[in-house]
Every structure is written in C-alpha cells, then in structure tokens.
Amino acid sequence: MTADDSPDDREPKATDSDADRAPRTDGSGTDSGSAGTSDDADGEIDSDSKHEQLEEVRENAEGEYLTTDHGVRVTDTDNSLKAGERGPTIMEDFHFREKMTQFDHESIPERVVHARGTGAHGYFQPYEDPDLGEYDDVSELTKASFLQDPDQKTPVFTRFSTVVGSRGSADTVRDVRGFATKFYTEDGNWDLVGNNMPPFFIQDAMEFPDLVHAIKPEPDDAIPQAASAHDTFWDFASLKPETTHMLMWLLSGRALPRAFRMMQGFGVHTFRLVNEEGESRFVKFHWTPKLGTNQLVWDETQKIAGNNPDFNREDLYDVIDEGYAPEWELGVQIVEEDEADRFDFDLLDPTKIIPETEVPVRPIGKMVLNERPDNFFAEVEQVAFHPGNVVPGIDFSNDPLLQGRLFSYQDTQLNRFGSANWDEIPINRPIAERHNNQRAGFMRQEINEGKASYKPNSIGDDDPQEATEAEGGYEHRAERVDGRKIRNRSESFQEHFSQARLFWNSMTEPEKQHIVEAARFELGKVERTEIRERTVYDLFNNVDHEFAKRVAEGIGVEPPEEPGDEMPTHDREDPSLSMENRTPETIETRKIAVLLDDGFEDDHVSRTVSALEEENARVKIVAPAFGEREGADGETVEADESLSTAESVLFDAVLVPGGGDSVDALEKQGDVRHFVEEAFKHKKPIGALGEGTELLESVDLPDVDVAGDGEGPTEPTGVVTCRDDGELDAFLEEFVDAIAEHRHWERDSTDVSA
Ligand code: HDE
CATH class of the missing domain: 2.40.180.10 (Catalase core domain)
Known part of the structure; x- marks a missing residue:
C-alpha cells in the first residue's frame, strides 16, 4: 500500500483545510515537516526512499576547494597565523580556531552498552x-x-x-x-x-x-x-538464578558468531x-x-x-x-x-x-x-x-x-x-511526514512555519490535526489493567531451570562440551572460590547434574554428589535450539584459502577455483608473498593475501593444489604448516590435490588417513584428498559438501574449544 492509494478511512480527517494536507510521506515537497524530500514524486515508499532522503545531506569533496565550515575558501591549512614566522599564534586565526574546536569536540559519549x-x-x-x-x-x-x-x-x-x-x-x-x-x-x-x-x-x-x-x-x-x-559478573549471576537460562546461551557457540x-x-x-x-x-x-x-x-x-x-x-x-x-x-x-x-x-x-x-x-x-x-x-x-x-x-x-x-x-x-x-539527525529521521509543536532545543534543524506552536489554536486552523485511529493515529490497545501498587515478582516468574535444561538437552555432544569448556574458562577466571561453588551448586547443578560435575572437575570445585533440589527431571528437547541443525547446505560466501607458490598445477587451481566460485564461495589465493605466481603450465594468478597478512583463522576452509615446485616451496614454510595444522585443530575442511597431499602428510594431522593406505580411521573428517586427476570432479563434490558442513566436530569431541 502506498501513501497515495491509502484507503479512504486512512485519509486525514475532514476539515476546511483538507485540500492543503499533504500525503503521509513527505514526497510531495509541500509543507514537509522534514528537511528534504524523501521519496518519489508520487509519495510512494520504496527501497530507495531513505537513500534519496540521505542524498540531500551527502557531501562529496571530489574536485572541490577546501573551505571553512562557513564556506570561505582556505589558502593554507598547515600553518597557523603567527606574529612573525617564529612568533606566537594570533587569536584572529579563525581557520585555526574552527579546525581545533571541531577536533576537540568530535567525540560523543559511547553507548553505555552495545558501544561496539x-x-x-x-x-x-x-x-x-x-x-x-x-x-x-x-x-x-x-x-x-x-x-x-x-x-x-x-x-x-x-x-x-x-x-x-x-x-x-x-x-x-x-x-x-x-x-x-x-x-x-x-x-x-x-x-x-x-x-x-x-x-x-x-x-x-x-x-x-x-x-x-x-x-x-x-x-x-x-x-x-x-x-x-x-568475579563481579559471576558473583551477580550466581546470586540470581533467573540468569541461568541466558547463561547457557552465553556459554554456547551462539556467543561466538x-x-x-x-x-x-x-x-x-x-x-x-x-x-x-x-x-x-x-x-x-x-x-x-x-x-x-x-x-x-x-x-x-x-x-x-x-x-x-x-x-x-x-x-x-x-x-x-x-x-x-x-x-x-x-x-x-x-x-x-x-x-x-x-x-x-x-x-x-x-x-x-x-x-x-x-x-x-x-x-x-x-x-x-x-x-x-x-x-x-x-x-x-x-x-x-x-x-x-x-x-x-x-x-x-x-x-x-x-x-x-x-x-x-x-x-x-x-x-x-x-x-x-x-x-x-538524517539516519534517524523518518520518511513519514512529521508535524507537531515541538520546534526548539539544541541543534534544531527543521524550520517550522507559522505562529501557532500550541493546541488548541485558532490562528493556524488548529493544525496540525490529531488523527483518529481510522486515519492512522496510533491507539494504544485498551487493555484492562486493574491492580494494587505492588513492588514484587509474580509467582509465575519463579521457575528458572526448566528452559536452561531444555537448552542443554537440545545440544549435540560437541555443543555440550563447548558449554563445559566455556564455563571452565569463565569460572576459572573467577578468583573467589565461593562464587565458583555457588555457580556450580546453585545454578548448574539445578540444570543438569552431569553438566555441573563436568564443570566442577575443571575448576577445582568438589563435584556435587546429588542433583540440585530444583533440577527439573524432564528430558524434553527442541531441535531448533542447536546451531548444528541450522547449518544450511550451501557454501555461499564462505572464504576459502588456496595455498600455492610458483609451479602450482594450473588445472587444479583453475578447476577448483571456478567450481567453488560457481557455488558462490569467496576464494582467496594465499602465497608466501604478494605478487603474481606462475603455474607449471604457465598460467598466472595474483596473490590476494600473503603469509604475513593471512592466517587460517580468517578462513572457512583450506585447499592445497598440486604442483611439485609449489608444494616443495610451501613445505619449507613454518607458516604454511601452522596454517594447515591450525585449520585442522579448528575443525575446518581441508582439501588437497596431487602433491598437495604430501603437504598434509608432512604436517601432523591426528587421526587422518592422508596417505590413503588404510592406516588410521576412515570415518569422514572433513579432510578431502585426491591423487588421481581423473577423480577431480568427485573430489570437488566431496570438498563442497565438507565446506557446507562448516566444522567437523567429530574430529575430536573432547577438544571442541581447541
Ligand atoms: Fe538495551 N540498551 N537495554 N537491550 N539494547 C541500549 O540504548 C536497556 C535489552 C539492545 O545498536 C541502550 O541507545 C535496558 C534487551 C540493543 O544502537 C540503553 C534494558 C535487549 C542495543 C539500553 C535493556 C536489548 C541496546 C544503550 C533492560 C534485546 C543497541 C545505547 C530493561 C531485546 C542498539 C542505546 C544500537 C542499547 C537499555 C535490555 C537490546 C542504555 C534499560 C532485553 C540491540 O538505552
């Protein structure tokens, strides 16, 4: 629905001055309460409406002269005006004073919470x-x-x-x-x-x-x-059992998006x-x-x-x-x-x-x-x-x-x-028209016309008019409220552990282990033993007894012998709470590092890069240094990152293509071995082709059958290798699936926090 074709019952209420009243958005440009036209000439709101409103206040200095805030062109912005070349600065220097005053005042208080x-x-x-x-x-x-x-x-x-x-x-x-x-x-x-x-x-x-x-x-x-x-956070939390449910979320992977x-x-x-x-x-x-x-x-x-x-x-x-x-x-x-x-x-x-x-x-x-x-x-x-x-x-x-x-x-x-x-302020200003009798205060921008800034008034036709609900006026729902003034907490707010337990029950084992590790870290940083104990006994032991014991063992607290008195016994689960159930089958926007140096196998790089990009992954070439790298067959690629700027933690997956010279050069680099080992430790998918598989063998990846000789476990670990170029298509399919899975938690479920 647009402002122009709003149904009759949403038109402004009938008065003598009806004909003058603008649509609800300030697109008409007439009598607009807001500075600047915000939308199309017909008053319709679309995805560009805010953009167009902001366009009015955007400034671009390209090709322009430097001026003061008041529009006077400046001849020199490096030297203050002085009495003699080596003399004191003169008060008259309006450009210096303005530049410095602006600078002195250019920070505002940061948000008390959510500052970053x-x-x-x-x-x-x-x-x-x-x-x-x-x-x-x-x-x-x-x-x-x-x-x-x-x-x-x-x-x-x-x-x-x-x-x-x-x-x-x-x-x-x-x-x-x-x-x-x-x-x-x-x-x-x-x-x-x-x-x-x-x-x-x-x-x-x-x-x-x-x-x-x-x-x-x-x-x-x-x-x-x-x-x-x-200490202070866990002191507060441990004394307030109502925090328990949210604490479970805070200790989970949700807190590390x-x-x-x-x-x-x-x-x-x-x-x-x-x-x-x-x-x-x-x-x-x-x-x-x-x-x-x-x-x-x-x-x-x-x-x-x-x-x-x-x-x-x-x-x-x-x-x-x-x-x-x-x-x-x-x-x-x-x-x-x-x-x-x-x-x-x-x-x-x-x-x-x-x-x-x-x-x-x-x-x-x-x-x-x-x-x-x-x-x-x-x-x-x-x-x-x-x-x-x-x-x-x-x-x-x-x-x-x-x-x-x-x-x-x-x-x-x-x-x-x-x-x-x-x-x-432009970013906060609505696109909908604004008209009221508020028209003063620090930094007022709008210039409200007319004499009457009060209601009722006869001088200005009693405008702006109040709207009925049918005309789009906001009517608070007439909920019946009847009660005595009272300062306490409703009985219905007193149960604190059932949903914390629901959350715990709904986690996969690696997710549970993550929560345990996180609690051990958080409480490990708490110096006062009584706060650690209170959190384990009064909160966690009322969520799940095993959970409380697992945390206690890691923080020097005597594990509780019995479940807490208030621990619910239900084993309900809600699959929607586990992040693992929300991993989609797509690799769109995942960032994949391709590790190579001169002499890489051209075909490996061109085919894998195009296959991954076709799936909308973002592929970055990482080489020992910036600049062009030449493949064994003469194709060149430009390094997006060097080993001095890139670490595996900045990527979702790693691929090592073949090419004897390339792999030999990489193998000599400690940073490369660290890159692969760390990607593995963080459960990320790793792919290797041809000689690239030798690089995986040279680093120590526990429990992976890189050599393909049947030694070591055969279960999927998210490490995908291919020695035969004839099987490249199958490799790509498997590698894409491994990336879609995001993390391969099964690698070591006792070391989730890595
Ligand atoms: Fe906020 N919160 N909050 N909060 N909050 C602020 O407002 C406050 C709460 C949330 O990107 C402040 O402009 C109280 C819940 C977000 O600018 C402040 C209470 C939720 C942002 C404030 C809460 C939020 C804030 C600080 C308990 C999720 C950042 C700066 C009664 C539903 C918004 C500001 C941005 C910011 C107060 C609890 C979300 C001080 C008093 C619950 C996303 O006004």
Whole structure:
C-alpha cells in the first residue's frame, strides 16, 4: 500500500483545510515537516526512499576547494597565523580556531552498552505468499501497513553490536550480539531492537543497572575489557538464578558468531500484533539468516581478536562490496490472548522463550542488507534506536523488562546527543511526514512555519490535526489493567531451570562440551572460590547434574554428589535450539584459502577455483608473498593475501593444489604448516590435490588417513584428498559438501574449544 492509494478511512480527517494536507510521506515537497524530500514524486515508499532522503545531506569533496565550515575558501591549512614566522599564534586565526574546536569536540559519549557495532542499509519486503497456516493473510494478524504488500520494499538500517566492550574492543569476544533494525515505514519508524539470543538475563528493568555494572570492567581498575569472565559478573549471576537460562546461551557457540550474517535475531520480549478490527495476539519476533547459523571456536576467536579485531565488521562490508547481500527471514510466533496461560512459563517473563516445538515460527517477509554506510559516525554511531518506536499494528506487552526499556532508550539518547532533537539527525529521521509543536532545543534543524506552536489554536486552523485511529493515529490497545501498587515478582516468574535444561538437552555432544569448556574458562577466571561453588551448586547443578560435575572437575570445585533440589527431571528437547541443525547446505560466501607458490598445477587451481566460485564461495589465493605466481603450465594468478597478512583463522576452509615446485616451496614454510595444522585443530575442511597431499602428510594431522593406505580411521573428517586427476570432479563434490558442513566436530569431541 502506498501513501497515495491509502484507503479512504486512512485519509486525514475532514476539515476546511483538507485540500492543503499533504500525503503521509513527505514526497510531495509541500509543507514537509522534514528537511528534504524523501521519496518519489508520487509519495510512494520504496527501497530507495531513505537513500534519496540521505542524498540531500551527502557531501562529496571530489574536485572541490577546501573551505571553512562557513564556506570561505582556505589558502593554507598547515600553518597557523603567527606574529612573525617564529612568533606566537594570533587569536584572529579563525581557520585555526574552527579546525581545533571541531577536533576537540568530535567525540560523543559511547553507548553505555552495545558501544561496539556496525551497520548497513537495506530493505524489508513481505512475502508474496506467506505461510501463515491458519491465517490466510497477514492483515488478519496486524494492520501494520508495511507488512501487507509484497510489492512494497520498506527501507531499513540494521546495527549489529557486542554488548559489554567499549567502542574500540574486539569483535570476536564471548558476548551477546545486538541486532537492531530501524524500519522507515510510511506510518513512521518501527525499531525492532533485539539480540542474537532469545532469552535475557533478568526479569525486571530495575535490575539492569546492576547487571551492567557487574559485567562491565570492574570499577576499581577497569579490568577486564569486553569480558564476562571475572568475579563481579559471576558473583551477580550466581546470586540470581533467573540468569541461568541466558547463561547457557552465553556459554554456547551462539556467543561466538562466525559472522553477523550467520546469526539469528530475536525480539526477546513478547509483543502484540493488532489488526484493523482491534483484535490483538501475542507475538515473538525472529530473524532467521539465509546462510544458517555458524560459530567460531574459542581458540580461533582469541587469535582473530589480535589478527583482525574488526573481523565481523569487515566481513559485513566485504560481502556487500563483493555483491552478496546478506538476507534474513522475519518470522513470528503467534499466541492467542486466551491461550497465553497454556504454557508452563509466563509469556511476560523475558528469561523464557516459546519453544518452537510448542509454537512454530511463521515466516512473513525478508530483510536484505545491500548497502554499506558512507560515513561511520554519521550513520552507525549516530543511529539511535528505541523500542518505544512502534507503528499502528504493533503494540507492547506488560513484560517488566520491556516496560523499563521504553523509558531508558529515549533517556540515553539525550545523554549521547545532548539534545532532544536526535530524531532530526538524517539516519534517524523518518520518511513519514512529521508535524507537531515541538520546534526548539539544541541543534534544531527543521524550520517550522507559522505562529501557532500550541493546541488548541485558532490562528493556524488548529493544525496540525490529531488523527483518529481510522486515519492512522496510533491507539494504544485498551487493555484492562486493574491492580494494587505492588513492588514484587509474580509467582509465575519463579521457575528458572526448566528452559536452561531444555537448552542443554537440545545440544549435540560437541555443543555440550563447548558449554563445559566455556564455563571452565569463565569460572576459572573467577578468583573467589565461593562464587565458583555457588555457580556450580546453585545454578548448574539445578540444570543438569552431569553438566555441573563436568564443570566442577575443571575448576577445582568438589563435584556435587546429588542433583540440585530444583533440577527439573524432564528430558524434553527442541531441535531448533542447536546451531548444528541450522547449518544450511550451501557454501555461499564462505572464504576459502588456496595455498600455492610458483609451479602450482594450473588445472587444479583453475578447476577448483571456478567450481567453488560457481557455488558462490569467496576464494582467496594465499602465497608466501604478494605478487603474481606462475603455474607449471604457465598460467598466472595474483596473490590476494600473503603469509604475513593471512592466517587460517580468517578462513572457512583450506585447499592445497598440486604442483611439485609449489608444494616443495610451501613445505619449507613454518607458516604454511601452522596454517594447515591450525585449520585442522579448528575443525575446518581441508582439501588437497596431487602433491598437495604430501603437504598434509608432512604436517601432523591426528587421526587422518592422508596417505590413503588404510592406516588410521576412515570415518569422514572433513579432510578431502585426491591423487588421481581423473577423480577431480568427485573430489570437488566431496570438498563442497565438507565446506557446507562448516566444522567437523567429530574430529575430536573432547577438544571442541581447541
Ligand atoms: Fe538495551 N540498551 N537495554 N537491550 N539494547 C541500549 O540504548 C536497556 C535489552 C539492545 O545498536 C541502550 O541507545 C535496558 C534487551 C540493543 O544502537 C540503553 C534494558 C535487549 C542495543 C539500553 C535493556 C536489548 C541496546 C544503550 C533492560 C534485546 C543497541 C545505547 C530493561 C531485546 C542498539 C542505546 C544500537 C542499547 C537499555 C535490555 C537490546 C542504555 C534499560 C532485553 C540491540 O538505552
């Protein structure tokens, strides 16, 4: 639906000045409350609408003169104005003063949480034929207009983040990831401000400052940076059993995503969808990545943090630059209001998920991120989200965590921007028209015409007018609320271990081992024995007795003899919780290193590179040094990376083609042997052709029958070799399958963290 062809009941309310009233988006250019025309002449919103609005404020200095902020051309920007060549600087030097003042003021407070992040533009598009099961049409669920028309693309901006670290911290730390999307809809902005894990640590917004104080660097020495592995966090967590479910997620591979484009997103809270008839249903929002969910291993994350602290940030921009637009499916879990009590948990409790075994996720549309920002500060740093930004058709629940967030985000933006006008910054400005009587404050951009900035008024025809619900006005759902003022926690919020156990039960053995290793690391960094003990006895032993014992053994705590008193006995599982069940059969965008030097086997390289690229993998030639390399038959390739810039941790798979001279040269390089050994240790697929297999023999890969002589195990390990060129096609098929599997956990299930 577009602004122009909106149904009658959504037209502005009838008054004498009706003829003058512009459509809901500011495309007409008349009486636009926003600075700048945002969309097509017909007022229609499409995927370019935000782009066009931003075009108004984009600046390009190519071929231009350097000027002051006020437009005066500058003759010399290197030397300040002085009284004599060696004399003091003169106050009159307006160019010096302006340049230095701008510099002195160019940082703003970083976000108190989620400071480290990155973002991209894109669009959201409802599905043509949504699989809505009992609902034929999404309009039965919600009147949100941007969800209705499969031909309409709504612009979005998404910011991904870590939570704990400061703005300059590394990307690959163990942490929750933020997943916040601003939809610039024709009815105003909707911000879906979620995480990559569906539960949360606490149940009430009152506890948030305590949680954040506990997990941030400790207040006396500001150590450690971007880590939960320290006393104050585990002290807090061990005293709050409600954190247990989320702790399981935090200890799992979910906290080490391979890429932002390979992680799920969740709205976390229960929200409401409301249709035209005013019927409301509870909803949980899910983002499902098209490329599946994939993780890094712990040892790898530590090395990447040194080798490339911008690993996830860079990955997002690299794939967009290379033409692969990351995509997620938006899905909803719907619960009828009168069925809300059928669960053994409270829908308003944000430490709980709705298991997909109980309510399936219904896909309703997709998001594609296809454009990187032009300026990190103007767009990624200044984008400001607020869960209170909703549009008609989407409403809140009484989740006490969500209710508190509705205050906090508006407030925190005042701190970050120093002004209530943060919504006027281009990246935050809606495409929908804005008209109201707010027209002052620091850094006001809009120039509101007219005398009357109050209501009611007769001077300005009483404009701008309030809209009825039928005209698109936001009406809060008239939920009946009746209660006494009370400061306590509902009885229905008191069970904390059942879903933590569900999560544990749903993991594969390597995933369980990962959680155990992660807990041993985290608690191993905790100095106080009583905190380690409390976590094992009061939390983990109430999730699963074996789990608690396995952790205890690694951290010097006496393993508990009996299961905890509150440990649920159920053995329920939900397959959707295991990342292993979410690895798709595609190698699209996986980064594959081809290790070679002069004298490589031309045919091996050309055939494997084209076969892998056909599957949309990103193949990079890694040679001992940069420059051209010549094959045995005279073909040349250019090295994308050298052994000084590339390490195996930056790739998803490794391939060693044949060619005697090439392999001989590689074998002499310690870095090459390390490359292959480390890729193996991190369970990555490894392929070798011809003489390349000798390189695998020269490095020590445990349990692999590289020689093909029947010695050693024959089970699949993700190491694929080929000695006979006649079997190259079969090799390629097998290698592609091995890459699609992502990691080969079966190599050594007791050494998952590597
Ligand atoms: Fe946030 N959170 N949060 N949070 N949050 C912020 O807002 C807060 C919570 C989330 O990329 C802050 O603009 C409170 C849950 C994301 O810019 C702040 C509570 C979820 C981002 C704030 C929560 C989130 C934030 C800091 C408990 C998942 C980054 C800067 C009541 C559903 C957005 C800012 C971006 C950022 C407060 C809990 C997600 C201080 C009080 C639950 C993705 O306002």
